[in-house]
Amino acid sequence: MTRIVIVGGGLSGLSLAAQLAATDHRHPVVVVDDGSRPIEAMTWASWSDRPGLLDAAASRWFDRIRVHVNGRTKVLRLGGYRYRVVNGDDLAAVVRRYTGPLRHFTFQHGHVDRVEDDGVIVDGRHMRATWVFDSVIGSPEEPPVDARLVFRGWHVRSERPAFDAEIPTLFDFRTPQVHGASFVYVLPKDEHHALVEHTSFTAPDAPEDVTAQREALAGYLTEVAGTGGHEIEREEHAVLPLRSRQADRRHGNVLTIGAEGGLLKASTGFAYQRIQRDSAAIARSLYDHGHPFGLPEPPARFRLFDGVLLDVITREPAQLERAFGALFRYHTAEPALRFLDEATSAPQEWRLFAGMPAATYLAAARHRVLSS
Ligand SMILES: Cc1cc2nc3c(=O)[nH]c(=O)nc-3n(C[C@H](O)[C@H](O)[C@H](O)COP(=O)(O)OP(=O)(O)OC[C@H]3O[C@@H](n4cnc5c(N)ncnc54)[C@H](O)[C@@H]3O)c2cc1C
Incomplete structure (x- = not known):
């Protein structure tokens, strides 16, 4: 019998549990969390341009943001996007709406010591699993920290x-x-x-x-x-x-999720929306293919952009203001948010990059490509 263990009942663990419940997934699912990061203490803000499964958890929605850059304050409309705030206890309550009526979902208090190919070690005891989704232990070889x-x-x-x-x-x-x-x-x-x-x-x-x-x-x-x-x-x-380089998320029957799975966007530190999309894709892959690995890969150039920006601003911090000033120079924040969402086309990106010092970025990109 297929059994799923989700290690960590934080943002990615709970989001995945809700997606599995909503995709009519019939196999037993156990979410194990040791309470070391209480969900009630968490609040996530993020932008999105489409409806999501856990939208009912959002307590506030904004249609404008303010930025102060290069000596000017600007209020920008968000176009098709909304910026919203989700509190941890609201997220947990909405997830319970999906999983609560289903007897094959279990939430267990326990400390995960280790993740293995055929299960996890919880408080010193082996718990068997066909698929493990791990938001805690992480991959044995993590990419370097930029x-x-x-x-x-x-x-x-x-x-x-x-x-x-x-x-x-x-x-x-x-x-x-x-x-x-x-x-x-x-x-x-x-x-x-x-x-x-x-x-x-x-x-x-x-x-x-x-x-x-x-x-x-x-x-x-x-x-x-x-x-x-x-x-x-x-x-x-x-x-x-x-980390701008992709972690190897798959190890046997284990898939790393959440921040451990590399879903933190390296140039912003935001992960909420990426985790929502990833959870939906995992549940869809399990449903369609019987395994969780059929996940879409965004074009590799976005990781290069993130890495190059981090290389430039860690050497020359003043470049961050210049870069944000260029990205958010329009009367709406939508082009910048779409770029940060990795949903722009190459011509749109070139237009956004105008205003950044091309030589600095090209030298950093060249160095990165040659040293990889
Ligand atoms: C303070 C803070 C604020 C953030 N704000 C935002 C934001 O506003 N917007 C945004 O997009 N991103 C934000 N992030 C980044 C990212 O979205 C969060 O880190 C997000 O919670 C990552 O989800 P996760 O599931 O990977 O980890 P977590 O949500 O941290 O979940 C991990 C879970 O594992 C449990 N756990 C830990 N160790 C063990 C163990 N050994 N055994 C069992 N359980 C264990 C913890 O109790 C926790 O519940 C923030 C990050 C931090 C740290």
């Missing part, structure tokens, strides 16, 4: 009405560059509450400077947002390894 995305965010309450509740700020470069190309991201809740995040692309071996990040956040809140005083309700922090 850069790291280091972010520290404060959920703040401001004294004055400092935030625009209707428009998130995707990037604002009015902040000190802390060991790499840095900007501030603002996700508002209302006029007095927001998540304000200092985000840096750093070299893989750059030190992390917590004091400088906190000073940058405090400075932004006072000088740019104009909070007139603020209270920090919660702090979040993460360091995400960015």
